Amino acid sequence: MTRLPDTEPPATEDGFDQLIHAPVRLRICAALNPVREIEFGALLTMLGISKSALSKHIALLTDAGYVTSRRAVRDTRQRLWLSLTRAGRSAYRTHVAALHRIVGDDRP
Known part of the structure; x- marks a missing residue:
C-alpha cells in the first residue's frame, strides 16, 4: 500500500482528499x-x-487523525471499536461534497 508523503497534505483546496479517496478508506x-x-x-x-x-487502512486514517479507536471487553472478549474523529468526519463530508462538485451535483 502506498503512503502519502508527509509533505503532501491529504486534501486539496477544493476539499478533495487523496487519503479518503482510496475505495476501501472511502467505504470505511x-x-x-x-x-x-x-x-x-x-x-x-x-x-x-x-x-x-x-x-492497514485504519492505521493510515488513524495516523491522519481521521479515525480513533478504543478497546473494550464485550462477551468476555477484547473488542476494538472505531469512530471518526471530528476532523475525520469533517474531511469525509468535505471530500463527498468535492465529489459531488466534480460530477456536477452541488449537493452539500
Missing part, C-alpha cells in the same frame, strides 16, 4: 460517518476484506 469513512462507533469485526464483515487490509 462512509460506514463510520452516520454512527458513533463500529466494532472492528462488524466493519470487517461489512467491507468483506481481510483483517490485515482493514488494519
Whole structure:
C-alpha cells in the first residue's frame, strides 16, 4: 500500500482528499460517518476484506487523525471499536461534497 508523503497534505483546496479517496478508506469513512462507533469485526464483515487490509487502512486514517479507536471487553472478549474523529468526519463530508462538485451535483 502506498503512503502519502508527509509533505503532501491529504486534501486539496477544493476539499478533495487523496487519503479518503482510496475505495476501501472511502467505504470505511462512509460506514463510520452516520454512527458513533463500529466494532472492528462488524466493519470487517461489512467491507468483506481481510483483517490485515482493514488494519492497514485504519492505521493510515488513524495516523491522519481521521479515525480513533478504543478497546473494550464485550462477551468476555477484547473488542476494538472505531469512530471518526471530528476532523475525520469533517474531511469525509468535505471530500463527498468535492465529489459531488466534480460530477456536477452541488449537493452539500
